[in-house]
Amino acid sequence: MTELIEFKLNNKTVKLNVDGDRMLLWVLRTNFGLTGTKYGCGEGFCGACTVLINDKAARSCSISVRSVKGKEVTTIEGLMKKGKLHPLQKAFAENDALQCGYCTPGMIMNAYGLLKSKPKATYEEIINEMENNFCRCGAHKRIVHAIQTESVEAK
Numbered sequence: 001m002t003e004l005i006e007f008k009l010n011n012k013t014v015k016l017n018v019d020g021d022r023m024l025l026w027v028l029r030t031n032f033g034l035t036g037t038k039y040g041c042g043e044g045f046c047g048a049c050t051v052l053i054n055d056k057a058a059r060s061c062s063i064s065v066r067s068v069k070g071k072e073v074t075t076i077e078g079l080m081k082k083g084k085l086h087p088l089q090k091a092f093a094e095n096d097a098l099q100c101g102y103c104t105p106g107m108i109m110n111a112y113g114l115l116k117s118k119p120k121a122t123y124e125e126i127i128n129e130m131e132n133n134f135c136r137c138g139a140h141k142r143i144v145h146a147i148q149t150e151s152v153e154a155k
C-alpha cells in the first residue's frame with residue numbers, strides 16, 4: 001500500500017506516494033532519477049549507496065523511505081553548487097582517487113559525513129571511517145590521500 005512521504009532531498013522539499021517499505025536507494029534512483037547513488041551489494045556491506053541523512057552517512061540500500069520522513073537526505077548530486085564541484089569532489093579528481101568510479105559517490109558521501117562531524121579528521125580517523133567502503137579497483141590509498149587534503153588537520 002502506498003503512503004504519502006515528505007522529506008528534504010538536496011535542500012528541496014519533496015513528496016511522493018510510495019510503498020513506505022521501498023528502500024531509499026531505489027526511490028532515489030527510480031523516482032527521482034538520482035543515479036549517482038549506486039547499487040553494490042544491496043545488503044549494507046559495501047557503501048556504494050551511501051548518502052547523508054540529517055548530515056550522517058547512511059546506507060540507502062538498507063533504509064526504508066518511510067524512515068526518512070521529515071528528514072534531510074543529501075546525495076552526491078546535492079554537493080555541487082552553482083555548477084561547481086564541491087572541494088571534496090575536486091580533491092578526488094585531483095588526486096586520481098578513482099579508477100572505474102563506481103564506488104566514488106559512496107566514498108565521497110562517507111568522507112563528506114566524516115568531515116562534517118570532524119573537520120580535522122586525522123589519518124587514523126579517516127581510515128576507520130572509510131574501511132567499510134569497498135573499492136574493487138584498489139584506489140584506497142589515493143582515496144584516503146584525497147580526503148586528507150580536505151581535512152583541516154592536513155592543511
Ligand code: FES
Nearest residue numbers: 040041042047061
Ligand atoms: S549497496 Fe548499500 S551497502 Fe552495498
Ligand code: FES
Nearest residue numbers: 099100135136137
Ligand atoms: S574506483 Fe572502481 S570500485 Fe572504486
